[in-house]
Amino acid sequence: MxxxxxxxxxxxxxxxxxxxxxxxxxxxxxxxxQTHAYFLRSPHAHATIKGVDAKKASKMPGVLAIYTGEDIAKDKVGDLICGWMVLSKDGSQMKAGRHPALAQGKVRYVGDSVAVVIAETPDQAKDAASAIKVDYGVLPAVADAAKARDPGAPQIHENAPRNTIYEWALGDAAAVDAAFKRARHVTKLDFINNRLIPNAIEPRAAIGEYDQGTESFTLWTTSQNPHVARLVMSAFIGIAPEHKFRVIAPDVGGGFGSKIFIYPEETVCIWASKKVGRPVRWTAERNESFQADAHGRDHVTHAELAVDERGKILALKVKTTANIGAYMSTFSSAVPTFLYAPLLSGQYEIPAIYCEVDGVYTNTAPVDAYRGAGRPEACFVIERVVEVAAREIRMDPAEFRKRNFIKSFPYQTPVASLYDAGDYPGALDKALQLHDYRNFGKRKAESERNGKLRGIGLSSYIEACGVAPSSLAGMLGCGVGLWESAEIAVTPTGMVEVLTGCHSHGQGHETTFAQLVSAKLGIPMEHINVVHGDTDKVQFGMGTYGSRSGPVGMSAIVKAVDKVIAKGKKVAAHVLEAAEGDIEFKDGKFQVAGTDKSAEFGAIALQAYIAHKFPTAEIEPGLK
Amino acid sequence: MYKFAYHKAKNVKDAAALLKKAGDSKLLAGGQTLIPTLKLRLAGPAALVDIGGVKELSGIALKGKDLVIGAMTRHAEVATSKVVRKAIPALAALAETIGDPAVRNQGTIGGSIANNDPAADYPAACLGLGATIVTSKRKIPADKFFKGLFETALGDDEIITEVHFPVPKSAGYAKFPNPASRYALVGVFVSRNGSDVRVAVTGAGEGGVFRVAEMEKALQKDFSAKALDGIAVKPRGLNSDIHASAEYRAHLVGVMAKRAAASAA
Amino acid sequence: MASVTLTVNGRTVSADVDPRTLLVQLLREHLHLTGTHVGCDTSQCGACVVHVNGRAVKSCTLLAVQADGAKVVTIEGLAANGKLHPMQEAFRENHGLQCGFCTPGMIMTAVELVNRKGNNLDEHTIREELEGNLCRCTGYHNIVKAIAAGAKAMR
Incomplete structure (x- = not known):
């Protein structure tokens, strides 16, 4: 080893x-x-709940309890929240409607939970759910974001008139208008970036458990970020005090964003576990995954690009209506705004950009971050409009792109992002070369002779990923720190526990993180255990999404390892009877510089725990 | 699934008796359609009669001019059977395209025919080969067996025991599968047996599998893909759903028929 | 209730079950063999594939009572005497998995595929045979590579 x-x-x-x-x-x-929960979901997109009759169902075999929104309200369980404030361009706060974990008075999408049945077996819970009679007053519904604000469209939340959550904007409208007046050519396009359903192969699941002795809660859940789940459920939903609430996200079968959010089902499981006095578990059927996991995308966009007579882009104007769904999911406000508009400059030098985003409620499943979250949507807009503009002005799309690429850095875009470096023409040239772009015409002609069609498309992409603490994030109103935590705990036998706030659901952190620590400490990977996904073990964490675990999570690990080495040097200095400044750490050994006096990492770890001769004012026992 | 009583039949007679006695009951063959249907609570029979243990219902044999396949024979067995491959290779090839390997290992020919899903493959083979469906009570020609969407000539306690396929001179099957389910968006089975030429279409018809007389006439004169040039099926009466419009399916019938004829010629 | 007796991974087991119990529920809930997963309700994802009398089937689409008397092998029964099956080894060697949820079904499907179609499998055949197994992470590329390598190693 x-x-x-x-x-x-x-x-x-x-x-x-x-x-x-x-x-x-x-x-x-x-x-x-353990007991089993089954959620009775609305078959209607929009309806008032005139009554729920669970009399017959509650007497069915194995049924322990049936709860509705009224019970949630009686127990003062807080609403689910959207954690990122977005201000409208007039400065007003976003208009978020209430989101109770079980519907109260009204259902707003197909899949909205009306009641939960807790029973001895999943089949019994489901049997009883089908015996619950819900008296619905069916209302007109709107599913299409483009129609959500039509006069006469049904009002989904009372406090969001015209179903409008916010009317947000980024960029300089006046500069854009001026540039459009100078334009030789304007390309106008309408797009739909369709809604999709994430569908991780493992359906969402939760087990809530309440310990009456210690008055503490444990939640096992399919989460990409258990600490955030604990924080939100404690601070906002208020179902358990944070210090007596353990959230464990064990192996998770893929997330793709959909397991970031704090959902009604796990909230209900943890709440109900105290009420029934037994663990409550729930696993989504795939059907429920389609209905009740947060969906992705769903933008309706109009974009205009102004180009001058030399084929240089003058300005970009984008107007997007973002479908937020029936309720605001945890990060839903940020995805079509902060994660979208700052990428609209793409790789292009565009002197003026103005983007408006209207977030609207519809009678559909909530929409939140999915794979790339906002950034692929932005890329689609800019690349499509650039491609069409090139064709309209009869310029080769590759040439048009190159002419407009950013060439000097650092570059401040008009949409807040600051680019530090890049070689966009170089990258495109390489791609064109690899593809023999110059001779594409010949291949196309040949295909035509054979009765076939051949086409070619280009796209360049830039992404803001690895979300970390930054001034930009702060400027955009991000409410969380976006840092990551790491702790390196060395045992007396020299084994190492790496505690990380990131969460692996397919990424392979247990390998990658261990490899990093192995290289830094010069010890075998087999001596390293990566611990994640448990709020009782890891002090805090932001979780894994947006390609952040490598850049942010591993940076934290490097810093923690450096602290362990520094502490190890102190111990080594004491053990080897040398000055701390003379101790070098290399290949797993602490060595007194210029001598053959050294001690293995494991030996120093042991000494750090024996510690009986330490000058404790200078060195505390232990190594972490 | 809703609750149900379960009966395991010892033989066909026993199964028929159990079906009759249980009233609101369903026959369980391979279960590859029935069990998903029960799981989604789209059906809730009071009882299931399982014929999985009835050995006499399985098997493949050539009897005279007929290829005889037992009702409980799995798709995978039909697909890989040397007897089927030699007698009616198109039928083995058809079985190989049903669902996925796990479904083919469990699903049965009798189950597929009795269910008569409008997009299933076997009904096209039965109708396209002029098969006879043998039941616990009688022999039913394919032309009189398939009655409409999920509807057949089978009585409540009647059980398919065998399917007799006349061995044709040549046959071909071409299907355009739904990429997710592998059910036929359109599938066309073509065969000729002396002067009897048959063209059967699955996946397209509102009433399930059907024959195309005009194509049969053309192929009688000249059994080749070319003979089908210019023969168009009308979209009227064809399925239209999120997967394909009636017009698209009508076009596919033409294309698949030609491919099937080409592979049979 | 109905009683079932079957052999699972070489051990005879008996249980009294509600007839509507699926084989996968018997494996997971009664026998605590949780390596066989459930990823869908519609028999499409293949995370639940096990071998019943040597045939790969979807244990979510088979009643436990249908498997009465059968020999069942699950992912837990594939490694013999602590030594990984060559197909398991090939999945690890070729990075044929990420989150691991679909992996048991993939491996069970792959092993039966080799039993049916032999040790030399081309890419097209493997991809066709994976029709009933869904993976959301890998894009299948390394799964196909793993199965080709595992097939050779099973010789």
């Missing part, structure tokens, strides 16, 4: 349990005396 180096090909540590069927996903966990 030897230390690994960063970038060396290694086999994934986590794979052994997955290929032998020994992974532990939420639905694989069994708790003593």
């Amino acid at each position: 030897s230390a690994s180096s960063i970038g060396a090909p290694v086999r994934r540590t986590e794979d052994r349990r997955f290929i032998t069927g020994r992974g532990q996903y939420t639905d694989d966990i069994r708790r003593p005396y």
Whole structure:
């Protein structure tokens, strides 16, 4: 066994349990005396709930309890929240409607939960749910974002007139208008970026458990960010105090964004576990995943590009209506605004950009971050409008792109983003070369002779990823710190626990993070255990999404490892009877510079825990 | 699934008796359609009669001019059977395109025919080969068996035991599968057996599988893909759904018929 | 209730079950063999594939009572004496998995595929045979590579 180096090909540590069927996903966990929850969901997109009759259902075999929105209200369970404030261009706050975990008075989309049945078995819960009679007053519904604000469209939340949550804008409208007046050519386009459903292969699941002795709660859940789930459920929903609330996200079978959010179902499981006095579990059927996981995208956009006589872009104007769905999911406000508009400059030098985004309610499942979240939507807009503009002015699309690429850095876009470096023409040239772009015409002609059609498309892409603490994030009103936590705990035998606030749901952190620590500490990967997804073990974390675990999570690990090495040097200096400044750490050894006096990492770890001769004013026992 | 009583039949007679006795009951063959239907609570029979253990219902044999396939024979067995591959290779090829490998390992020919899904493959083979469906009570020609969407000539306690396929001179099947389910968006089975030429279409018709007389006439004169040039099926009476419009399906019938004829010629 | 007796991974097991119990529920809930997963309600995803009498089937589309008397092998029963099956090894070697949820079904499907179609499998055949197994992470590329390599190693 030897230390690994960063970038060396290694086999994934986590794979052994997955290929032998020994992974532990939420639905694989069994708790003593567990019960099963089944959610009765609305078959209507929009309806008032005139009454819920659960008399017959509650007497059915195995049924322990049936709860509705009224019980949630009686217990003062807080609403689900959207955690990112977006201000309209007039300065007013976004108009978020209430989002109770079980519908109260009204259902607003197909899949909105009306009641939950807790029973001894999943089949019994489902049997009873089908015996509940809900008296619905069906209302007209609107699903299409473009029609949500039509006169006569049904009002979905009382406090959001014309179903409008916000009318947000970024950029300089006056500069854009002036530039359009100078334009030789204007390209106008309408797009629909269709809604989609994330569909991680593992359906969402939750187990809530209440310990009457310690008055503490445990939630196992399919989460990409268990600490954020705990924070939101404690601070806002108020179902459990944070210090007595443990959230565990064990092995998670893919997320794609959809497992970031705090949903009604896990909220109800944890709340109901105290009420029924037994663990409450729920696993979504795939049908429910389609209905009740947050969806992605769903933009309706009009874009205009102003071009001058030399084929230079003068300005871009974008107007997007973003479908937020029936309720505001956890980060729904930020995705079509902060994660979207700042990328609209793409790789192009566009002197003026102005973007308006209207977030609207519709009678559809909530929409939130999905794979790229806002950024692919922006890329689609800019690349499509650039491609069409090139064709309209009869310029080769590659040439048009090159002519407008940003060439000097740093570059401040008109939409807040600051680019530090890049070689966009170089990258495009390489791609064109690889594809023999110059001779495409010949290939096309040949295909035509054979009765076939051949086409070619170009796209360039720039993405803001690895969301980290930054001045831009702060400027855009981001409410959370976006940093990541890491802790390196060395045991007396020199084994290392890496506690990270990131969460792996397929990314392979257990391997990558261990490899980093192995390389830094010069110890074998087998001596390293990466711990994640448990709020009782890891002090805090922001979770994994937006390609952040490498750049942010691993940066935190590097800093933590450096602290361990610094502490190790203090211990080594004491053990080796040398000055701290003379201790070097290399290849897993602490060495007194210029001498053959050294101690292995493991030996120093042991000494750090024995510690009986330490001058404790200078060195505390332990190593982490 | 809703609750149901479960009965395991020892033989066909036993199964018929159980079906009759149980009243609101369903026959369970391979279950590849029935079980998903029950899971989604789209059906709630009071009882299931399982014929999975009835050995006499499985098997493939050539009897005289007929290829005889037992009702409980799995799709995978039909697809890989040397007897089927030699006698009616198009039928083996058809079985190979049903669902996915796990479904083919469990699903049965009798189950597929009895269910008569309008997009299933086997009904096209039965009608396209002029098969005879043998039941616990009688023999039913394919032309009189398929009655409409999920409807057949089968009585409540009548059980398919065998399917007799006359071995044709040549046959071909071409389908345009739905990429997710592998059900036929349109599938066309073509065969000729002496002067009897048959063209059967699945996946397209509002009333399930149907024959195309005009195409049969043209192929009688000249059994080739070219003979079908210019013969168009009208969209009227064809399915229209999120997967394809009636017009699209009508066009596909023409294309698939030609491919089937080409592979059979 | 109905009683079932079957052999699972070489051990004879008996249980009294509600007839509507699926084989996958028997495996997961009664026998705690949670390596067999459920990813859909419609028999499409293949995360639940196990071998019943040597045939790969979807254990979510088979009643436990239908498997009465059968020999069942699940992902937990594939490695013999602590040694990984060559197909398991190939999945690890070729990075044929990410989140791991679809992996047991993929491996069980792959092993039966090799049993049926032999050790030399081309890419087209493998992709066709994976029709009933969905993966959301990998894009299938490395799964196909893993199965081709695993097939050779199973010789």
